[in-house]
Amino acid sequence: NEELRRFAYMVSHDLRAPLVNMNGFLAELRDGLGVVQEVVDGVRPHLNEAQKQAIARSLYEDIPEALDFITRSVRKMSRLSNAVLSLAQIGRRELTFERIDTLLLVQEILATLSYQINQKQITIDIAPLTDVIADQVALEQITSNLLTNAVTYLLPDRPGHIRIWAETSFEKTTFYVQDNGRGIDAADQEKIFEPFYRSGR
Numbered sequence: 627n628e629e630l631r632r633f634a635y636m637v638s639h640d641l642r643a644p645l646v647n648m649n650g651f652l653a654e655l656r657d658g659l660g661v662v663q664e665v666v667d668g669v670r671p672h673l674n675e676a677q678k679q680a681i682a683r684s685l686y687e688d689i690p691e692a693l694d695f696i697t698r699s700v701r702k703m704s705r706l707s708n709a710v711l712s713l714a715q716i717g718r719r720e721l722t723f724e725r726i727d728t729l730l731l732v733q734e735i736l737a738t739l740s741y742q743i744n745q746k747q748i749t750i751d752i753a754p755l756t757d758v759i760a761d762q763v764a765l766e767q768i769t770s771n772l773l774t775n776a777v778t779y780l781l782p783d784r785p786g787h788i789r790i791w792a793e794t795s796f797e798k799t800t801f802y803v804q805d806n807g808r809g810i811d812a813a814d815q816e817k818i819f820e821p822f823y824r825s826g827r
Contacts, residue, residue, distance in 0.1 A: 638711035648700050699738045709763045721761040729755040735770050742777050753791035756799050776805035
């Protein structure tokens with residue numbers, strides 16, 4: 627455990643510098659994009675219609691959307707890095723309970739996976755989800771692991787389909803993530819919860 631704590635501290639510490647750099651370069655990219663947009667707006671009247679549409683799509687849709695995705699990913703990584711650092715410092719992380727919009731949480735996680743989702747042409751169905759009182763980092767980490775695995779381990783010979791829904795009773799809310807991927811061998815049902823273990827098909 628002590629070795630694991632030292633390792634966690636080292637990983638968290640080493641992640642901070644690149645995350646700070648990424649945030650700085652993101653700010654520079656946004657500033658640079660603003661300058662380019664101003665220049666392009668000035669020469670727009672001299673462009674033909676096809677050029678106008680291409681530039682509008684790139685400068686005002688594709689690039690800002692890509693920057694937003696990167697920003698969300700950096701923020702998520704920063705939260706996880708802070709959680710790891712906290713774990714390394716005190717041996718455990720104190721849970722902070724708050725009301726969480728789980729639909730928004732799921733949408734933000736899927737946004738960080740949007741490139742893979744689009745590349746694999748995965749269909750995702752999200753039913754209405756219930757807000758819960760929980761620890762933001764813990765719930766985000768669990769949900770992110772489930773969705774990342776669902777996206778990663780789909781089968782290439784059929785279209786991917788992921789369903790997310792929740793069932794609420796008086797005592798609890800249960801969340802479900804279902805995919806049509808490779809599945810989990812019955813013999814591995816318990817083993818998959820061990821660290822660094824990957825199930826057979």
